[in-house]
Structures are given as structure tokens and as C-alpha cells.
Amino acid sequence: MKDNVKVAAVQMEPKLKKNDENLEKITLRIREAAGEGAELIVFPECALSGYMFNNRKEALPYAETIRGPVTERLTELCHELGVHVVVGMLEVDGDQCFNVAILVGPQGLVGKYRKTHLPFLGVDRFLDQGNEPFQVYRTPIGNIGLHICYDCNFPETARVMALQGADILALPTNWPTGRGNISLYVVNTRALENLVHVVAADRVGVERGSTFLGMSKIARAGGDTLAEGSRDSEEILYAEVRLAEARQKRIVIKPGEFELDFIGDRRPELYGRITYLGVPEPM
């Protein structure tokens, strides 16, 4: 098993409806990050198309089939450079349209995730909801889970992937300003409570009046921040993560005296259906 993996989060500003231009920038960033030794390179949500479409009809021409020309282009590049990439884009499939993250490696498309938690925001308002369970993809650089932006607010998302053995969770995102607590607190918490590495790549810039947050983040298993993006600049964050750290779920601080296991010590029999019962009025 590989031990250290160098990961990168590309904080960039995609341009709305400029798929070719965005793909060109993605290509350049992949070359740059690969040149720095990165093996897993994560891009923001909708990095290929932009996000703030006004309606579904407007968005559809900027959605692509998967597989398609974009996955082909990325595969060639990953093959040439020996890297894996996660890229956010819109997918058209028959008359359906999804917000997706794809995982591409040297041998081609490894995984595709269709966003399952859709906020009432941006293009998500007009898209189809992903309905497939969360999956973890085995690769030579670890077991990688995919989720997108709003998904990470729901603790169940990362939990389900950690329980499937994820080492690294890739999070392409488009956090709007005002949601800074997600970067400040939630990314680290997912890494802590599940003992997985999290690579969150956010966008920057303004699109149709909406400003995005930046503050991309790489957090290691246990919750420490390894790298953090600015609020306004394009940049690439790098960090080395150890796969073994995500696999040793039992943390032994003093043997036989102080040991923690955030997976093994769970009490699922007490979590019930986790069904919302509504809010009872106080007495």
C-alpha cells in the first residue's frame, strides 16, 4: 500500500458558460500541480461551466455527456502525467441534467457522483437530484469518496463514505460568502469524526452578483488544518497525507489507559431511524 499521497486543492474562478476557457485553465492547473508532485488534484464544483445559471434551459448547453470529450481529454492528461483528478461539471443524460463530480485517473473515468443534496441555490434549483448511494472508489492512491458542496453539511454523507473505507474525501464546492463557518468548522470536523482526509476545493470570484468564499481547505484525519486558501485569489493548496492515518481508526494515546475509536465505539442501535419528529413546543 502507498503511504504518503500528495494532494492538491485548486482554488479557481471558473467563467460562466465558458467551458472551453475553463477546461483550458483546468488543464494548465493540472500540469502545474502535477509538476509539484501532486497525485490527487481536486477542482471546484461546476469548474467547467460556472454555477449561477438562471434556469435549466440556459444551463443545458453547458452540460456534457459522461463519458464524453471532457473525460477523454482529462484521461489523456492523467495518463500523461500519472495523476488522478476530481472535477466538478454539469452532466446531461437523456433529458436529465445533474451537478456531478468525476474522478479520472491514468486509465480513464474511475468514478462519477451526482449531487444528492440540492440546496435552493444557483443552478441546483433547476437540476435533477442524484439518487445513487454514496460510493468509495479504490485507486492506487487510496480509497476516494466524492461529494459536492452542500452535501458536506450533512454529517451522514462523510459518515457513509468513511464507513465504506474512504481514506480521502474530495469536496468540489462553490461556497457563497456568508457561509464561512463551513470552511472554518465543518471540513475539520468531518476529518476528525471520521478519521479521513478531506480536500475541499472552493471557487473564488463573482458570478451574476454572487460572491464566492474561497477558503479552500485540506484537513487531515484527526481534524488538523494542513492548508487553507485565501478569500479572494486563485491558488493551489498542497499537502501530504498518510493513508495509514485514515486506516488506524483506533487512536491509542496511552495504551490501556487512553484509547479512542470513533468508528468502533459507535452505538448504531441507539441512533434509531434518525427520523425527524418535528419540533415539540416547550412546556
Next chain:
Amino acid sequence: MKDNVKVAAVQMEPKLKKNDENLEKITLRIREAAGEGAELIVFPECALSGYMFNNRKEALPYAETIRGPVTERLTELCHELGVHVVVGMLEVDGDQCFNVAILVGPQGLVGKYRKTHLPFLGVDRFLDQGNEPFQVYRTPIGNIGLHICYDCNFPETARVMALQGADILALPTNWPTGRGNISLYVVNTRALENLVHVVAADRVGVERGSTFLGMSKIARAGGDTLAEGSRDSEEILYAEVRLAEARQKRIVIKPGEFELDFIGDRRPELYGRITYLGVPEPM
């Protein structure tokens, strides 16, 4: 329905095996906090007995029955002052012994929670595991959920109580130093992802060679920090929380354009059994 509730987290240093002295201190702090207008006053885990017992036999004489003299004393005080308190203590019940948090109000004992997630640490190594599902208690100052220390690392704990309509989660805790990420990240995340207020009261000081963290915290629904404790001093943190904020789960930022609902937008059908499948080797 009440709107604003003033809450307090009492960061204190209990003394091991000094139940009378600790109860005296708890009494003084309740009077002080009530004098400042606090209506819910939360104390650390094992505030009555201390935590670093070497074995069960040593701990048993410092465990109390519930109800018992302590609940009686606290009831009198809550009745006199018109407050609710949450206190961590050890409970003896027949031949069983639990790490518990009790909620006491002017009318007496409102709730009791027996710690369900037991770390391999301190007295928890020798105690019986609580096996009752998490509960939320209706009071005139909101719906209050109880959990203890290690529980809060498991996102299911707060989730289950939020789904039962909790407004405020009380967290008596004994965080050891080295676990600072829990205070830095996890408390705020629970408040954010569930839209509940969280009052975490930690201890300070050294007990049998183990140093405790302090860093008590009050976070409001949405995740902002309202008050934060030092790393070494006894002190009382105060904050006002709005119950309505914990009850309006749909956050409307721009009506019809940007709306979030961390409860309503859940996809439980995709969370499966949330069963650990073990860690598959990467390819």
C-alpha cells in the same frame, strides 16, 4: 413560547473524591450565574466526583443514587432561584454505575442521561454503558438534549436529538489537553449542521497527571461562537440564545433564490444502514 434564554457554561475544577466540596462549589456557581440572569446553567462531566478514578471499586463510594440527596439539594436551589441546571456526576443503581448528566429545574429532576459512548479513558473504562436512546426534555426554557464529552464526536448523537426537536444541547465534558480540535471545530459544527444551540462546559486543572483542556464553548444555531473559555482558569461563560433560531430550520437568505434546510434537505434513503464495511485495500 419564550424567546431569549440566557445560558451559562461553568468551567470549573472539580476535586477528585471531594463530593461535598464540589457540591459546595457548584452551589456557589449556580447562585452566581443565577445572579447574572442565567436560566440554564451547565457544569462539566463528573463535576461532583472528579474523573480519574483508578478502578470501579475506588469510584463506587463517590457515585450517588438518582434521585438522592444531590438531586434534592439541586432541586431546592433551582426552585429558590428559578433556574435549570445540568450537572455531571456518577450514578449508582443496584450493582451498576454510570457516568450521567442530570437536568434539574424548579420542580425537580427533569431528565437523566447515562453516557452511551464510553472512551477507554479515566473512570469510563470501569463503568456500565448507558443503553437508553437519546432523549429531549421539554422545559419552559426550551427543549433540552443531554450528552456527555466523547458522545459529541459521534455526529449521530446531536443529530438524533435535533431530529427530536432539541433547541439546546447541553454538553458536560472533561476534554483532555491534546483534544483541542473538539472545542475548536466539533462544537460549532454540531450547532451548524443541526441548527441547535450547544452549551459545552469543560473542566480545567490536573487530576492524577491528566491535564484538562478548558476551552468551554457556547455556539449558537448556525455555528457562530458566542463565548469561549480559557485553557486554564475557572470561569463562567454566558450567552443569550434565541429559541426561534433553533426552530426555523429553513434558512432563507434570498427568498426563492438561496434557501437552505439542513433537516428538510436530508436524504435518509441514501444513508443506508450506516454500517462499517471495513477498510478495503486500495488497488
